[in-house]
Amino acid sequence: ASEWILTLTAQTPTNIAVIKYWGKRDESLILPVNDSISVTLDPGHLCTTTTVAVSPAFEQDRMWLNGKEISLSGDRFQSCLREIRARATDVENKEKGIKISKKDWEKLHLHISSFNNFPTAAGLASSAAGLACLVFSLGKLMNVQEDHSQLSAIARQGSGSACRSLYGGFVKWIMGKEENGSDSLAVQLADEKHWDELVIIIAVVSSRQKETSSTSGMRESVETSLLLQHRAKEVVPKRILKMEEAIQNRDFASFAALACADSNQFHAVCLDTSPPIFYMNDTSHRIINCVEKWNRSEEAPQVAYTFDAGPNAVLIARNRKAASLLIQRLLYYFPPNPETDMNSYVLGDKSILK
Ligand code: PMV
Structure with a gap:
């Protein structure tokens, strides 16, 4: 075989849910029990850069994460690779004199190298950016014709929340009705320019790996929490509509009230799980208290908080002024200290504070 190599590099940021996904109705296809919305x-900031390469010299599919080889044998990677390969089309690179036909893709192997620009150990959502970037870069390399929503349904099978990282701005993951998952995909609610006053600050409360993975946590909640059933049926559908409205109108007061309430309910579901799951710690609770008190002392809320499956706080400030006041307060009340569980702050967003 002639020796050639074709490569492609893509970058994908992570996303933060403001209406949470928690619970699967189908574990292998990764179909959720409710819609979710993220930014x-x-x-x-907090993104994954992935280079995918194809060459007849490669003998097997291989992947490296942050320079270290990882196994591709898991079901989730395999689902993504299979779904993307099935949609590959002819590729021609005239410059390099390379022609790959739809059929060739079945036999050719891939090498994938992925880097996170944030510490993976910090327990910050990394799978969302990673799997979205993998699916997107492979789709480009293989000249897959599907649009971003259809690609999102493939990324979903790698990691649920990954489907929301195929778009910028505000994104809704529609849970869908079909048993085969074909309509469980992401759509963009508003693009990245729509509400660019918001500033996101992540307080790294602990860099330890979480004890309960989201996969097993969700399984236990679905099996044992009555609150989860109530949340999925009665609470989230209404909240999704209100959140969509708040985003369209850039209504920060409603946005913050909904995001904070939803984060708190997600953690209440974790507590309602048997045995209970504790993702937040004392520092997380103190941060909530501090933000709640501040918001109540002002005419309108200044900051929203949301916590995923770990103790780190994601804080969304209404504008740059609120963000710089927030940083001052955080540094005063929660100075980074290696002796305690407060580590550092990461600016996760658009407007770097100057
Ligand atoms: O996609 P997963 O398995 O990493 O689950 C993500 C779950 C949460 O981050 C807690 C909520 C969400 O909607 O992202």
Whole structure:
């Protein structure tokens, strides 16, 4: 075989849910029990950069994460690779004199190298950016014709929340009705320019790996929490509509009230799980208290908080002024200290504070 190599590099930011996904109705296809809404960080912050390469010299599919080889044998990687390969089309690179036909893709192997520009150990959502970037870069390499929503349904099978990172701005993951998952995909609610006053700050409360993975946590909640059933049926559908409205109108007071309430309910579901799951710690609770008190002392809320499956706080400030006041307060009340569980702050967003 002639020796050639074709490569492609893409970058994908992570996303933060403001209406949470928690619970699957189908574990292998990754179909959720409710819709969710997230904000995708701007490129450059908390993102994954992935280079995919194809060559007849490669003998097997291989992947490296942050320079270390990882196994591709898991079902989730395999689903993504299979779904993307099935949609590959003819590729021609005249410059290099390379022609790959639809059929060739079945036999050719891939090498994938992925880097996170944030510490993976910090327990910050990394799978969302990673799997979205993998699916997107492979789709480009293989000249897959599907649009971003259809690609999102493939990324979903790698990691649920990954489907929301295929778009920038505000994104909704529609749970869908079909048993085969074909309509469980992401759509963009508003692009990245729509509400660019918001500033996101992540307080790294602990860099330890979480004890309960989201996969097993969700499974236990679905099996044991009555609150989860109530949340999925009665609470989230209404909240989704209100959140969509708040985003369209850039109504920060409603946005913050909904995001904070939803984060708190997600953690209440974790507590309602048997055995209970504790993702937040004392520092997380103190941060909530501090933000709640501040918001109540002002005419209108200044900051929203949301916590994923770990103790780190994602804080969304209404504008730059609120963000710089927030940083001052955080540094005063929660100075980074290696002796305690407060580590550092990461600016996750658009407007770098100057
Ligand atoms: O996609 P997963 O398995 O990493 O689950 C993500 C779950 C949460 O981050 C807690 C909520 C969400 O909607 O992102």
